[in-house]
Amino acid sequence: MTSGYTRTAITFHWILAALIIANIAFGLYTVDLPLSPQKLRYFSWHKWTGVTIFLLAAARLLWRLGHPAPALPSAMRPWEKRAAHAVHALLYALFFAAPLTGWLFSSAAGFQTVYLGLVPIPDLLSKNEDLAEVLKIAHHWINYALAGVIVLHAAAALKHHFVDRDDVLARMLPLARRTGA
Amino acid sequence: MRRLAAIAACACALAFAAEAPQKIIAAKSTIRFVTKQMNVPVEGAFRKFDATVAFDPARPEATKAQFDVDLGSIDLGNTEGETEAKGKAWLNVPAFPQAKFVASSVKQVAPGRYEASGALTIKGTTQTIAAPFTLAESGGIRTVEGQFTMKRLAFRIGEGTWSDTDTVADEIVVKFRFALPSNR
Numbered sequence: 001m002t003s004g005y006t007r008t009a010i011t012f013h014w015i016l017a018a019l020i021i022a023n024i025a026f027g028l029y030t031v032d033l034p035l036s037p038q039k040l041r042y043f044s045w046h047k048w049t050g051v052t053i054f055l056l057a058a059a060r061l062l063w064r065l066g067h068p069a070p071a072l073p074s075a076m077r078p079w080e081k082r083a084a085h086a087v088h089a090l091l092y093a094l095f096f097a098a099p100l101t102g103w104l105f106s107s108a109a110g111f112q113t114v115y116l117g118l119v120p121i122p123d124l125l126s127k128n129e130d131l132a133e134v135l136k137i138a139h140h141w142i143n144y145a146l147a148g149v150i151v152l153h154a155a156a157a158l159k160h161h162f163v164d165r166d167d168v169l170a171r172m173l174p175l176a177r178r179t180g181a
Numbered sequence: 182m183r184r185l186a187a188i189a190a191c192a193c194a195l196a197f198a199a200e201a202p203q204k205i206i207a208a209k210s211t212i213r214f215v216t217k218q219m220n221v222p223v224e225g226a227f228r229k230f231d232a233t234v235a236f237d238p239a240r241p242e243a244t245k246a247q248f249d250v251d252l253g254s255i256d257l258g259n260t261e262g263e264t265e266a267k268g269k270a271w272l273n274v275p276a277f278p279q280a281k282f283v284a285s286s287v288k289q290v291a292p293g294r295y296e297a298s299g300a301l302t303i304k305g306t307t308q309t310i311a312a313p314f315t316l317a318e319s320g321g322i323r324t325v326e327g328q329f330t331m332k333r334l335a336f337r338i339g340e341g342t343w344s345d346t347d348t349v350a351d352e353i354v355v356k357f358r359f360a361l362p363s364n365r
Contacts, residue, residue, distance in 0.1 A: 035265045037348035044219040110223060110258040117220045127224075127258045 004070060004171050012060040014174055016053065016095070021150065023049045024143050044117065047106060050099040051115045057095035073166045087153055094146040101139040108132035202235040202245065209322065209360035212250060216333075217350035225266075229254035234361055236287070236325075238316055241295055244287040250280040252303075270340045277304045293317070297327075303336040312357075323363045328356040 005013075023046060030042040069088075072081050103121065106113050110127035114120045125131065160168035213226045229251035236244045253274045257263050267274040284299040290313070298311040314327025332351045333339055339349060 035261060037342050037345045040218055040348045044221075111218070112221050114219070114221045120221075129258050129260075132259070 006067065008063065009067065009069070010172060010174050012056070012063070013172055016056055016060065017150075019049060019053050019056070020095070020098075020146070023053060024147055027143065044114075047102065047113050048116050050102045051113065051121065054096065054099040057092065061092060070171065073160075073164070073168060075164070075166065084156065087149060087156070090149050091146075091153060094142060094149060097142045098139070098146050101135055101142050105132060105135035105139045108135050202233045203361050205232045205234065206322065206360040206362065207231075209324075209358075211356075211358045213356045215354045215356070217352070219348060220350075223257075225255060225257045227251065227254050228256050232359060234325075234359070236323075236361070238289075241287040241289050244284055244297070246282075246284040246287075246297070246299075248282040248284075250282075252278060252280055270343050271338055273304055280304075282310075301331065304338060306336045308335055312355075314357075318363050321363045323361045324358060325361065326358045328354055330354050 026042070026049070027046050030039060030046055033039040033042070072084055076084070103113050104125055107123035107125045108128050109132040112120055112123050157169040157172070160166050161170065207230075210230075210232075211226060212230055213224060215222050215224050217223070227250050230249060231251075232246065232248040234244075234246040236246060252272045253267060255263055255266050255272070257266060266272055269276075280301070280303040282299060282301045284297045286299070287295055287297045289295050293316055294313065295316060296311055296313045298309060300307050301310045308331075310329055310331060312327050312329035314325050317324045317326070330352050333349075333353050334344060334346070334351050338353075343349060
């Protein structure tokens with residue numbers, strides 16, 4: 001096993017990171033807009049981005065099953081390694097939970113998700129105002145959790161770089177010069 | 182001779198009885214509509230409406246019917262949307278609480294299939310529309326079912342920024358089902 005990430009792994013990581021952070025911020029912005037054509041348009045874009053994130057996360061997970069991540073530095077204590085793996089597992093779980101709750105919420109609110117305005121995604125739920133309210137809260141909290149875990153993940157990467165001075169952060173950077181391997 | 186006149190009078194009364202104005206059975210009647218938002222069909226309904234219908238399938242041309250829809254009873258499945266729909270830019274319910282359709286002619290186009298045309302008034306604007314419908318009878322109930330497409334901007338439904346038809350399409354499909362007590 002090499003100590004580095006492949007170009008594919010790095011590309012998946014940063015595209016997903018950019019889309020997820022942007023879509024959380026965009027969702028938070030749009031939800032507070034007064035009802036307007038712009039709001040309808042923005043929510044559609046938010047949903048399309050969510051579907052894209054779901055598809056990319058699924059592709060990344062499938063790809064990763066055949067391409068395991070490089071090992072964590074041997075200097076890490078066992079609990080640190082377990083914590084790192086737990087956070088990564090949690091991130092993947094939230095990558096799926098966030099768009100899935102958004103899709104279910106949209107269906108319960110009576111608004112089918114039509115990807116890019118072209119591909120209708122079937123409604124698993126039918127319109128139900130009470131259920132929509134519950135799913136809205138679930139969608140919000142799952143995304144707050146996702147944002148929180150992303151901050152934790154980034155903080156840990158910075159700690160590896162500046163405190164432990166290992167290559168955990170550097171090996172995921174797209175433009176960093178590769179050392180070793 | 183007097184007997185004959187009496188029989189004729191009875192026959193007449195029967196013939197007209199078939200066209201006596203009737204109230205619709207509200208619990209078995211629906212008015213739903215479908216709008217397209219960002220190319221996504223979104224369904225809504227009106228919970229409260231009333232109609233008086235005098236319709237004889239044998240003499241559709243003699244039909245007299247008026248439908249009154251309580252626009253404040255709009256059901257979109259979410260409160261924010263309903264509040265917006267009742268507001269000035271859309272239906273302006275405080276100023277125009279009801280929509281009205283008065284059928285002025287009904288003709289049979291095929292067995293069991295008819296077309297009603299008449300004046301549809303919403304938000305102070307009246308337009309002539311034609312609505313095809315089918316007629317079915319069972320269990321003492323006569324069910325009229327059909328749909329028509331109307332253009333919301335012709336009635337100024339969705340003014341200002343909402344007149345943009347890329348987000349909310351101009352066409353609205355109205356689907357109706359009215360149950361009437363059968364005469365026979």
